[in-house]
Amino acid sequence: MVPFHLAFPISDLAATRQFYESTLGCSVGRTSDRWIDFDFFGHQLSAHLTDERPADPMTNPVDGKAVPVRHFGAILNMKDWKRLAERLKKAGIDFVIEPYVRFEGEPGEQATMFFLDPSGNALEFKAFPDPSKIFATS
Numbered sequence: 293m294v295p296f297h298l299a300f301p302i303s304d305l306a307a308t309r310q311f312y313e314s315t316l317g318c319s320v321g322r323t324s325d326r327w328i329d330f331d332f333f334g335h336q337l338s339a340h341l342t343d344e345r346p347a348d349p350m351t352n353p354v355d356g357k358a359v360p361v362r363h364f365g366a367i368l369n370m371k372d373w374k375r376l377a378e379r380l381k382k383a384g385i386d387f388v389i390e391p392y393v394r395f396e397g398e399p400g401e402q403a404t405m406f407f408l409d410p411s412g413n414a415l416e417f418k419a420f421p422d423p424s425k426i427f428a429t430s
């Protein structure tokens with residue numbers, strides 16, 4: 293798979309580095325006094341310092357939960373997803389949506405969890421019991 297690149301706004305460079313490096317386990321790439329790159333599970337994230345405050349997050353109902361519309365994340369294998377969920381719980385992360393399995397028994401069955409980074413960016417991590425069904429519709 294070809295890695296993607298995503299640039300996103302942050303309000304605190306040090307807190308962002310601590311969160312992505314220590315809490316999520318991402319290695320750090322290039323940095324400056326206004327941005328920092330992370331190896332985000334094989335993809336390149338660029339966190340850019342800004343003085344603008346983000347708008348209140350919009351949500352959409354999915355499986356009875358208020359899912360943040362603007363979010364990013366990664367699809368992990370189930371073992372790594374469970375390991376990350378435990379790591380985040382031990383770190384005291386305040387989940388927007390606690391780790392759980394949604395769409396059970398359906399083609400899109402997936403383990404998912406949502407939480408915010410220190411700047412309020414929503415992240416989702418998910419895993420599929422059968423990765424070949426990530427895009428399955430029936």
